[in-house]
Amino acid sequence: MGFNIYDFTGMTHNMHVSFMEHMSPLMTTIVEWTIIGVCYLLFIALFGLFLVYAERKVCAMFQQRMGPMRVGYWGLLQTIADFIKLLMKELITPKGVDKFLYNLAPFIIMIATFMAMAVLPFAKGLQTLDFDIGVFYVTAVSSIGVIGILIAGWSSNNKYSLIGAMRSGAQILSYELSVSLSLVTMIILAGSMQLSVIVEGQRDAWFIFKGHVPALIAFVIFLIAGTAETNRGPFDLAEAESELTAGFHTEYSGIKFAFFFLAEYINMFIVAAMAVTVFLGGWMPLHFGSLESFNHVMDFIPPLVWFFLKVGGVIFLIMWFKWTFPRLRVDQILTLEWKYLLPINLVNILLMSLVVLTKFHL
């Protein structure tokens, strides 16, 4: 047991006990909820800023440019400057819009993002909610975001917004199937939907190694479908600039636009975090069966570092194919999902069941 020092269960428990000593149970609950909320807010804001910067740098790298260089060292403060600019901008509500829904939509999307964050296990003991249906919960919550997008597109009273929302809705609705089915494949291997149990099950071998061929297929499908679900390129035809200006958020300005923007990046983080949790061992260090000394060295790296290293890797992968592949057409997107990914996925589930039944895994 190499990483007991990195266990957060004791820390959170001690905090809870000391709160209970000094305050009433009601106050304790309120204080704990506030602390968790503030942590998530800070994390989302800071990580969102970092992701925007990272995307611009990665994009620049693929296009052989320098990217933002002027504000701060290597342009590090560029996204903060952009954020301040967005904060200062006027919030315009165009004339023909449905005022209530127009103002509600960005918040619905942010709420969906926040809710999905709640179950992600960052490290041992660093998980807000540990449902026994964690994986399923994330799929359910991500479907709330679609409603936000559709509301935004409809209430803007704008052709571009409406078409963008329609495309995005059709895309998310169909790719949700692939996301959940590829997760189901891994649930068969893990034997549980609880995220902490899934992570614990990968102590000896990450599921992508343990489930070999079917797990690898599921991982690739999950990455494709997850990218499509977050409306990112090459599946970003919902906000195809050349045809639709900006898709469903054309009419939004200032901080409301920033909400959509932030939600998109945090959704990318959630997809990456789910991929890491279910396929790449979550916060578990890399272990090879019999290499004792190697395993011990790996144990010394804290789980939080492992988690964010892996998430960073997956996010880089997602950015990589955003800036490599050209955008797909509507019919190509639907063909890819319904004629290729879905049948492959269904066969893959059978294959995985066979692998689990015959115990043909590591």
Added chain:
Amino acid sequence: MIFSKYLFFILSFIAIYAALKVLISKKPMHSVLYLTLTFFAIGGHYILLNAQFLAVVHIIVYAGAIMVLFIYTVMLLNLNIQGEFPKSRLAKFASAIAGGILLFTLIAVFRSYDLKVLADPSLNQIGLVKNLGKILFQDYYLPFELSSILFLAAMVGAVMLGKKDIY
């Protein structure tokens, strides 16, 4: 939890208010969105009953899939024009009778229940995915499979109806 009692009342209020708003709202789009809100409130009730799996499935299927299709239909049919939708007297009469029969059945069903006994829902483990799966795949295996075949038939039928030039 200390809050579950208050949560129950808040969720019930939201559910009933939103359900009424579905009927009252002038714009079809608003009705659809209020219906979504009703589904979410009912999902919350499932969680209070310690049936997390049912809650999540409810949200995926109703709020996620079916409501999005409803929103699509409303968007595509361009029903967002304000105003009354005149219906014939016969249609009104028929819907009143149909609704009345449903109400009558519900009253008849709930009359036999003793609603005065309070049960602690957190002791009820039936909604957890493990127990639910065991019951569905052991005790009710045949009905479960038959209903899935029914769904498949319905889906194939819908495709058949949608594709006119299939013959």
